[in-house]
Amino acid sequence: MQNRCCTRIAGIGPSRPKLAQPNFRHVSVITARNAHRDRINLLGAQQFANDTQQQLVDFYSVDKWKVPTQHNKQKNRKKSRHLHASESIESATQEILWGLPPNSTQHVPGKLSICKGMPVLIKKNEATECCITNGAEAKIVSWHSHQEDRVAVLDTLFVELINPPRNIQLDGLPPNVVPLTRNSVDITCKMPDDTEERISRQQILVLPNFAMTDYASQGRTRPNNVVDLNNCSNHQSYYTCLSRSASAEGTIMIQGFDPNKIMGEASGYLRQEFRELETLDHITELHFDNALPSHIEGHRRNTLVTAYQLWK
Template sequence: MIVAGDFGQLPPVNAKPLYSPDSTVSPIIHAKQSILDQKNTIGKIIWQQITTVVILKQNMRQTAETADDVRFRTALTNMRFAACTNADLQYLESRTISKRDNRPNFSNLEFRNVSIITAFNAPKDKINELGSHKFAEETGQVLTSFYSNDTVADNAGDSQRKPKNVRGRQTVKLKTTLPPNRQQQLWDAHPSFTETHIAGKLDLCVGLPVMIRNNEATELCITKGQEGRVAGWTEATGNHDQRILDTLFVELIDPPKTIQVPDLPRNVVAITKTSKKVWCMLPDDMSLQITREQVLVLPNFAMTDYSSQGKTRAINVVDLNNCPNHFSYYTALSRSSTSAGTIILQGMDAHKITRGIHGSLRQEFRELEILNEISRLRYEGDLPLTVRGWNRRELIRSFRVWK
């Protein structure tokens, strides 16, 4: 088993990092733990048994050699440890938009319709909404609204009596159409009001930037996070006589490989509507579980820092104002391939990237460096047999005794 990652980037959603101290994640499982806590403990135990570590140190994303690119790489290196210097802060300030000379200007055409990386879903949804209307206006088009098909199980709120169990027969949950007022609330809510960010309403036009939100077909590069442009669609009528998407045709932007689907232009793929059970938050703070049928894409004028992970962007526009910690800062900024293509909106909180990292993370980095050295010596045949251990702690202890 091979695992890859970067502890300098964002920690897992709704879970504890693998390097969490024993005071946060128990090293043993006990009966009083919740299921989530048990999973965190199991993950930590498994992680501690991985003793072969190879740290990749060559920067394959920021490879330019200008003076600003060198400053950029230095700032990113320090940012991983929340140890940015005054020189780093001055450099980051130089990449913040301004009307002053030699500073990035967000009105330049090269930044037009580039997805903005932001920390939270609420501003992301609003930027996507505003960006969609602006795009339609600039291209002389009218947005077409496509609504989801929503139904609710009888035990999730809007009533129908639950069917009785009958011996020898499978119990089936009845489904019912939502009342018009409740349905309108769900359509009007932003995608982030559902747990899996499935849009109740998609406003689309040809050429509109979109992001795929589900792994539909990896062999066709229809994967979660893949960016594209709307190329066309087929539509149908939903259970409220509303317009719904049947199939959305998306032109993929810079896919890992060229895609040629029969009877479609190059790199254009067809994405059909999908049915998923999701929890939705209503304006009165009530939660409702529904089955939503929709094409799983979103407008792509903004994305969260989590969604940006793994991407390389020639033009990288970031909004650091709401970034909660140095993980978020580092993740957003390290998507850039060059200093010149890095644009920072608004201001930033220097304290978050200068205050240092938590002791448990610092210890994790230190132990990974030791394990990397042990792995190198083992590969080169220079590691004595006395250096051994079935888990990380024992192996590092024996290595230190040898050293």
């Protein structure tokens, strides 16, 4: 990119990489915004079902109003137009809550549309000893469910962990297959009219894994890395997305990007951060060598750096 010669942008030209290539098919896209993640997941789930000749099965959460305590009533009144006398949610409002995207419900989906073999991302540290951790990747094997109020509700979701840190073998299950059970969590939902409602939601805490944010991608090495840089806010975000790649050949960008964010100079705030880190490093060296005057001290970085600068 420094030479303005980026050859890994997807396109229709004969020399351009393409998302239709087998190694990029159904690979999770790294994007900057949760709203884009949710939309890509929605489209990706349907495409996966079509490619595998399956039908998506919809499973719904069990929701109740979170009745505020006396201590929190005044605070909650500012967020919600109504205070709810009971936990029951009327059907029209329930349909709205189920239809909200995960980025409006603190990443706890109201409706999970899944099929066998679909990649998912686990969203909670459920059993770290079994490698069931927040951010772990898996694919769906099977599930147990029941009908409640005329909709299907998941009880247990069986998933096969993808490249876990160690092999997991549970009694009666194939290698690396683990069960995920429904959790009850209190969440704040952002409604279409921009009001906020507090509910208690029971759902299995996974999301389809056809897209993830740059934040969620940290710490991963991906042989095939599909990235959307168009909405990355700065060069740090660019680095996070692109450094997940194991090779240039395994990297593909799905649209253009702003080269100024990665080719321009560092911001003033970032340069100041580097200067202060160098100053703190020098202060540490002086302190280790017993060459730092006793009056240079401080419990915060700003006061310590200021005292050092006045001394120099």
